[in-house]
Amino acid sequence: VPSVHLLGVLGFPVGHSRSPAMMRAAFAELGLDDWRYFKLPVPPERFAETVRALPGSGYRGANVTIPHKVAAHDLADERSDAAEAIGAANTLVFEGGKVVADNTDAPGLIDSLPRSPQGQTALVLGAGGAGRAAVWALREAGADVAVWNRTADKARELADEMGVRHGLAPAEIVVNATSVGLTEGTLPLEGLEPAIVVDLVYAAEPTAVERWGAEHGAEVVRGLEILVRQGARSLERWTGRTAPVDAMRAAAV
Numbered sequence: 001v002p003s004v005h006l007l008g009v010l011g012f013p014v015g016h017s018r019s020p021a022m023m024r025a026a027f028a029e030l031g032l033d034d035w036r037y038f039k040l041p042v043p044p045e046r047f048a049e050t051v052r053a054l055p056g057s058g059y060r061g062a063n064v065t066i067p068h069k070v071a072a073h074d075l076a077d078e079r080s081d082a083a084e085a086i087g088a089a090n091t092l093v094f095e096g097g098k099v100v101a102d103n104t105d106a107p108g109l110i111d112s113l114p115r116s117p118q119g120q121t122a123l124v125l126g127a128g129g130a131g132r133a134a135v136w137a138l139r140e141a142g143a144d145v146a147v148w149n150r151t152a153d154k155a156r157e158l159a160d161e162m163g164v165r166h167g168l169a170p171a172e173i174v175v176n177a178t179s180v181g182l183t184e185g186t187l188p189l190e191g192l193e194p195a196i197v198v199d200l201v202y203a204a205e206p207t208a209v210e211r212w213g214a215e216h217g218a219e220v221v222r223g224l225e226i227l228v229r230q231g232a233r234s235l236e237r238w239t240g241r242t243a244p245v246d247a248m249r250a251a252a253v
């Protein structure tokens with residue numbers, strides 16, 4: 001009997017997730033016929049016990065999305081440097097009887113940029129979960145990072161913790177890590193003249209931040225691309241194979 005390797009995405013709700021389509025396209029492209037990927041809707045009060053039960057049911061790992069990313073970090077037996085520093089995990093690996101937490105949102109953001117941010121100035125808008133990952137990722141990649149947040153105290157605290165600047169200042173790379181675009185609201189973009197605009201919010205149509213970037217002549221990185229790149233990193237972590245990024249992108253839209 002061939003053994004089947006199971007993976008899934010843990011969230012609540014998780015019905016909207018593009019990850020199953022993206023991962024199944026990758027398995028097909030790579031000829032990984034014995035790998036499967038499922039939606040795993042799990043409420044917060046059942047999260048820890050569910051994760052503990054997955055390895056015994058043939059699961060090799062899982063993606064983790066809203067609202068479980070911090071809980072995934074907390075319950076892990078081991079953590080990557082990224083998961084540890086960000087305080088949240090989007091990827092779990094079950095190996096050697098242990099639950100290992102990783103965060104591929106951070107390298108996924110760097111992978112999606114048109115060139116290395118090394119030595120560039122970067123402004124991250126937002127100090128929530130996505131903002132934390134973006135600040136850490138850009139700092140690790142050698143950018144000179146500042147963070148702004150609507151609630152200014154949160155930006156100051158994050159800047160102190162990560163050893164970056166806080167406040168609003170023009171930068172070569174501007175990253176929207178707020179939920180504006182998904183929710184109502186406006187951002188203080190006036191006067192920023194970035195060469196690269198990154199919007200973590202993903203939508204089928206271009207978001208307001210993406211349109212603003214394009215109108216100002218910036219190279220625009222869409223939220224969907226970051227979704228693809230974090231998924232590619234997770235797939236590589238589980239399977240040890242090089243992710244077929246083009247096939248994954250085609251399946252994600």
Ligand code: NAP
Pocket residue numbers: 105125126127128129130131149150151154177178179180182183184185186187199200201202223224226227230
């Ligand atoms: P979160 O922890 O709830 O943080 C929300 C952030 O948005 C906070 O900084 C908040 O500021 C800010 N915000 C909300 N409404 C605002 C408004 N009207 N004006 C200005 N700022 C506002 O959420 P998150 O987990 O960081 O996620 C943020 C976004 O990133 C979501 O849209 C999520 O889907 C996206 N995301 C995308 C990817 C990807 O792969 N593409 C990965 C991760 C996250 P306050 O502190 O002032 O409330």
